[in-house]
Amino acid sequence: MRDLLETKLARFEQLERDLCDQDVLADSTRLAATAREHGSLSRLAGKYRSFKDLCQQIAEAREMAAGDEAEMRELAEAELPDLIERREALWDELLTMTLGGEDANRSRCLMEIRAGTGGDEAALFARDLFEMYKRHAEVKGWKVEIMDASATELGGFKEISLAFEGEGVFRELRYESGGHRVQRVPATETQGRVHTSAATVAVLAEPEDVEVNLTPEDYRIDKFCASGPGGQHVNKTESAIRLTHYETNIVVQCQDEKSQHKNLAKALRVLKSRIYDQRQQEEEKRRSAERKGLVGSGDRSERIRTYNYPQNRFTDHRVGLTLYKLDQIMSGDVQMVTDALVDHDRQSVRDAMGGLD
Numbered sequence: 001m002r003d004l005l006e007t008k009l010a011r012f013e014q015l016e017r018d019l020c021d022q023d024v025l026a027d028s029t030r031l032a033a034t035a036r037e038h039g040s041l042s043r044l045a046g047k048y049r050s051f052k053d054l055c056q057q058i059a060e061a062r063e064m065a066a067g068d069e070a071e072m073r074e075l076a077e078a079e080l081p082d083l084i085e086r087r088e089a090l091w092d093e094l095l096t097m098t099l100g101g102e103d104a105n106r107s108r109c110l111m112e113i114r115a116g117t118g119g120d121e122a123a124l125f126a127r128d129l130f131e132m133y134k135r136h137a138e139v140k141g142w143k144v145e146i147m148d149a150s151a152t153e154l155g156g157f158k159e160i161s162l163a164f165e166g167e168g169v170f171r172e173l174r175y176e177s178g179g180h181r182v183q184r185v186p187a188t189e190t191q192g193r194v195h196t197s198a199a200t201v202a203v204l205a206e207p208e209d210v211e212v213n214l215t216p217e218d219y220r221i222d223k224f225c226a227s228g229p230g231g232q233h234v235n236k237t238e239s240a241i242r243l244t245h246y247e248t249n250i251v252v253q254c255q256d257e258k259s260q261h262k263n264l265a266k267a268l269r270v271l272k273s274r275i276y277d278q279r280q281q282e283e284e285k286r287r288s289a290e291r292k293g294l295v296g297s298g299d300r301s302e303r304i305r306t307y308n309y310p311q312n313r314f315t316d317h318r319v320g321l322t323l324y325k326l327d328q329i330m331s332g333d334v335q336m337v338t339d340a341l342v343d344h345d346r347q348s349v350r351d352a353m354g355g356l357d
Contacts, residue, residue, distance in 0.1 A: 001353060004098060005048045008105075012038065012045035033208040040107045044097050047090060054087040091356060095346045099171060103205035103280070106170035110147065110204045110273045114159040116179070118197025121186040123156025125307075126199040128330060129180060130160050133173075135332025142166030147266045148254045161254075161270060163206070170205050175341045177203045178304030185310070194310060198303075206269065207276040214272060220244040221264070226255035241267045250274045319344045 015038040018024045024031055061083060064076035098104050113129050115122040137144045147161040164173060181198045189195065223238040240255035241263040252274065254267040306315045307326060314326045314337070321340050323329070329337060 001095075001098065001349070004101070005044075005094065008041060008098075009045050009048050012041040015041065029209055036107065037208055040105045044094070044105055047094055047097070051087065051090045051094060054083060054090065058083050058087060087356065092346070095349055096342060097171070099342060099345050099349070100174050103174075104171045105168075106205045107167060108163065108165045108206040109170040109173055110206055110270060111162045111164065111173060111176070112159065112202045112204070113157065113162075114200050114202075115157065116198035116200055118182075118195065120152060120154050120156060120188065121182075121195055122197040122199055123152045123158055124154060124186070125180075125182045125197050126157045126160065127155060128182075129199055129201065130157060130162070132330050132332055132334065133162070133176070136334040137164060137166070139332055139335070140166060140168075140172075142169055146256055147270055148252075148256050163269065170203070172338050172342075173203045174205075175338060176201045180305045180307065181303055182307045183309065184307075204273040204277045205280070206273045209272075212272040212276050214245075214268065214275075218246060219271065220246070223260065226258075239263060243267045243271050245271060245275060248275060248278060250278070316341065 015034055018034050019031075019038060024034055058080065061076040061080050064072045065080065067073060067076075111133065113126050113133075115126040118125070134144055143165040145163040145165075147163050149160040150158040152158060179198060179200055181196060183194055183196050185192055186195050186197075220243070222242040222244070224240050224242065225238055226240040239258055239260045240253065241260060242251065242253040243264075244251050250271060252267050252270045254263040254270065257263045257266065304316060304318055306313075306317070307330070308315070309326065312324050312326045314323045314329050315321065316337060319341060321337070323336070325333075325336070
């Protein structure tokens with residue numbers, strides 16, 4: 001934990017120097033990426049600097065408390081409880097801000113929601129999840145952008161990709177990665193029987209351009225006509241874009257925009273995020289022993305949630321959380337769930353690390 005914070009502080013200080021570098025200032029793309037990363041780290045760096053300052057003050061106060069001068073001992077002993085309390089509070093804030101590891105403070109991320117088993121009902125559930133996250137983002141003040149969507153004739157989604165931007169987006173939304181199961185009576189069910197369907201959610205940190213450098217030689221571009229439900233053509237021009245990355249064989253496509261240029265820009269953002277995610281997963285495999293101890297790791301093969309409509313019951317299986325407030329959660333009140341997961345994660349890290357002294 002301390003090593004991670006030191007690394008983040010060193011990175012922040014490097015970014016401060018970069019923002020004064022003439023080469024960076026002359027490159028608008030690099031400057032924008034540098035400023036964005038600097039902004040995303042500024043709160044963490046500021047709090048960690050304050051934390052280190054408090055640790056220094058506590059060390060000095062303890063040294064005075066152990067000294068020979070009675071007046072200085074009294075003064076130090078009077079100051080110590082407040083200093084320690086402030087340090088503990090800051091440490092809790094730092095723990096929360098660093099849950100999620102290296103990417104905890106990303107201000108942009110992508111979310112991919114895909115219908116699983118259950119046919120049309122699964123696609124409708126995928127739409128419901130999309131609407132839930134969209135409303136949650138509105139409450140949080142996050143920006144949401146649809147990157148690509150594959151709709152069904154009944155109004156559901158076979159899959160939909162979203163981009164989120166705002167403070168804490170990846171740190172909070174990463175808990176949504178995994179398998180989501182719904183139990184309810186489908187609108188098409190004539191006998192009132194409860195069906196079980198599923199959808200999967202993947203949340204990917206969106207890297208800066210300087211972190212994943214792609215050239216046109218790294219991928220193949222295929223252009224085709226965008227289509228809607230049932231194969232109906234949305235337009236006659238080849239505005240839809242499919243990218244195939246040669247090295248990893250990752251394939252992405254975007255057809256949500258009428259402009260080929262805009263679809264290409266979106267597809268490149270998704271491709272870079274998937275490449276970055278794959279690299280991170282490869283790194284995580286090398287640290288698999290450490291990963292096993294993490295709660296809510298976001299393993300996409302894992303069933304993390306059950307949404308039971310007849311009982312108005314929401315269950316997160318990772319921490320045994322059950323709430324009979326499904327209607328509120330589906331209306332966008334996801335924060336109560338996120339807070340419970342963050343608290344559990346933070347306590348797990350705190351227990352594993354022991355005390356600060």
